[in-house]
Amino acid sequence: MIENLVIVESPAKAKTIEKFLGKDFRVVSSFGHIRDLAKKNLGIDVEKNFTPNYEIPKEKAKVVSELRKAAAESKHVWIASDEDREGEAIAWHLVNVLKLDLDSTKRIVFHEITKEAITAAIENPRLVDMNLVNSQQARRILDRLVGFEISPVLWKKVQPSLSAGRVQSVAVRLIVEREREIISFKSESSFRITAGFLTEKGSDTTLLLRSEASKRFQGENEALEFLEVCSKSDYSVANVTVKPGTRSPAPPFTTSTLQQEAYRKLSFSVAQTMAVAQKLYEAGRITYMRTDSTNLSQLALGKAKEVISSEFGEKYSRTRQFATKTKGAQEAHEAIRPAYLDNPSVAGSLNEKKLYDLIWKRTIASQMADAEIEKTTITIGMNNSPVTFLAVGEVIKFDGFLKVYSESNDADNGDEDKDIIPPVKKGMPLWYENITATQKYSAPPPRYTEASLVKKLEELGIGRPSTYAPTISTIQNRGYVSREDRPGEKRLIKILALQKGKIAATTKTEVAGKEKSKLFPQDIGMIVNDFLTENFIEIVDYNFTAGVEEQFDEIALGNLKWTGMLQEFYAPFHKTVTATLEKKERKTGVRVLGNHPETGEPVTVRMGRFGPVAQVGDTSNEGKPRFASLSKNQLLETITLKEALDLFRLPRSLGEHDGGEMVVGVGKFGPYIRYKSKFYSLKKGIDDPYSVTVERALEIINEKNESDQKKVINDFGDIKLLNGRYGPYLSKDKLNYRLPKGTDAEKLTKEDCIQIIESSDKTKKSS
C-alpha cells in the first residue's frame, strides 16, 4: 500500500515531480484526457438536455486500467491535472472513472514545476470545480455539434469525406479571403527618388549621405521633370535632429511565438518545431512546449539574473515579468524556457541544438536591459523646390538585450543598408553625387505561411497551443489548402539616374510574386468556404469563438447554466442544418466561361468527381460533352475561356516516327510524350506541351533511352541488375532488392542474384 498517489497529465512532468515529493508519494500520468464523447454517431442526447455519452477510447484502456490499479493500492489520491478548463475536466473524468468521491478527492494545481510550488500546492488542496468542468463540457459538446452536423451536410451538398469545424473552417476562410484580395489587387507603380550627397564639392573621399525624397512621383514624366529641377538646384542641410530612444526585448516564448520565430529564423515547419520541442522537453532540457503564458517562475528569474550578470555584467540585467495579452489565454504553464538557464547549449541532434539555442537566447534576452538608441534625422532642402530629402541613421549607444537576440520580422527584406552618417551641421551646403528615380510597384497583401496563420488564429482567440499544428495538417489533408512555391514573374523596372548634370534612362528586371512555402487555397477549399459563408455565416464568423468563449467564462463563474447555453445555440443552429439539407442544389463552383469559337457549344468549368474539370458542350440535342482536367495552379475562379480551350488541345499527335506515333499529353505527373508504349517526361520549365516540336521530342526520347541503358548493368530476363540513385540493386517482378554490402555487382551471375532475392524474401516474411 502506498500512502499518496498523485496524477498529472504528462509523464515527463510525473518524473520530475516524483523527485520533489519523496517516498510517500507515487506520481503517475493520465496522458491527457482519458474519456471522450463516443466516437460513433453524435455521442450526445440532444433531447435529454445534451446528455453526453462518454467512452474510454480503445487506445486509453491500458492507461486507465493501470490508473485504477494504482488508485486501489493507494490511501489517498491527489489529482494534479493542469489548472485550466481542460485540466479540470480531466480531473472530473478521473474521479468518475476511478470511482473516487467528488466531495473529498483532493485537487491540487501548480503553475511551475519547482519544489516550492508543489509543496505549496499540497498544503492547499481544493475540490474539483464543477462550474469549470461544465464550461469544458459546453465547449466539447458545442464543437461536436458543429463538426458532426455540418460535415454530413458537406458530404451531401459538396463532396464526401469533407469536414467543417469551429476552428478549421475559419482557418480556411482566412486563406481563401486573402487569396481573393490578391486576385483583385491592382498593382500601381510610382517613382521613388533616392540620392547620395557629398559634403565637399567634387570629392569622392567624403562620406556619402544617403537619403530619400519626401515625395514619390506617379509617372515617368513627373519623375523626369523633378530630376531636371534637381540638376539645377543648390542643396543644404535644413535641419538635424538627434533623438534618443530605447528598444525593449520581446517576451519569452509561447507555443505560437516559438512556431513563428522557428519558421523565420530556422525555416522549421510548425509541426517540425513541435516535434523537436517535444524531444527537448522529454530530455528535461526545456519546460512544457504547449503554453499560452509568457510567465517565468521566480526560480527562473533569479537564475537569469545570475547568468546575465556573470556573463555580460550587472548593467545588462533587468528582471521583467511579461503580462499575457493573448485572447482567451488560460496560462496553466510557464513560458517555454530552458529548464536550466546556465546551460547555453545542449547535446542532441542539430535541430534540437538550434531550437534550444533560440529558446535560450530569447529567454535570457527577455531578462536583459533595454537597448539605447540614438536616431539621427537629417533634412536636406532644395533652393528651387519644396521637396526635401531625408537621411535617417541609427547608432546603438548601449546594446543591452541586442547583445543576445533580436526578433525577426515577417517583412524582413534586408534592403535597408545602414550607412554611417557623416557629421553635418544645419546650413551646411551639399552637392549631389547621384539622384535616382526607381520605379516601384505596390505589392498585394502577403499570402499566409503556416506560422503567420498561427499568429492570426491566436489573435482571433481561435484554437489552442495543442491544436495549432494539427489544425494546419487537417486543412492540408482535406485538400482545402496546399503549401506551395511559385517561381514568380519577371517584370521591367524603369530607372532614371541624374549624375553630373546628365539624366540617363535604363531598365532593370526584377522578379515579382515569387513565393516559398506559402498556403494557397485549392478549388475545393474555396467551394466549401463559399458554401459555409452562404449557409453558416455565424459559425465561420471571425468573432464566433470569441462570443462563445465569453459564455464559457460565464459558465465557469457559475453565472450561466451550461445546458441552457447549449440550447440557445443549438435550436437555431439545428434549424439551419435542416433547412440547408432540404435545399435542392449542390455546390460545384460551376462557371460558364463562354462559347466555343467554332462550334458555339457552351464552355464551363466546375468541380467534378475527380477534381476540377472543364467541359465543352452538353447533353442537350443528343450532344456528347468533352472533358479535360484543369492543370495544377489553375483555379476554377480565375481560369479564362482561352486557357480552358487550351486544355482540349491535348493529347496531340506529333506524327509517326520509325513506326511509332509520338503523342504529347499531360498526366498525373506532368507533361509527357508517349512513344512505342513508353513515357518520356518533358523537362520542367523548359518544354511546353503545346509547342514542343518533333525534333525536341526525339531529343528527349534519345536522352532518356541513353540514360536508361547506363542504368542496366546486367539483364538476366526476369531479373535485372540496375544502377540506381543509391548504387546497384536488383529488380524482379516490380520489386527491388538491396545487394549485400561489399558485393561486386559486375561479377554477379544469375544464380547469385536468385540467391540474394530468396534470402531477402525470407527476412521480409519473418519480420
Add this chain to the structure above:
DNA sequence: CAGTGAGCGAGCTTCCGCTTGACTT
C-alpha cells in the same frame, strides 16, 4: 505511374483539445 466525367448506390467519411508512443518505409 501517365486519367477518369452514363447511372445506380452499400457503407464509409466528420469535430476540438489534452497527452505520447507504436506502427511502417
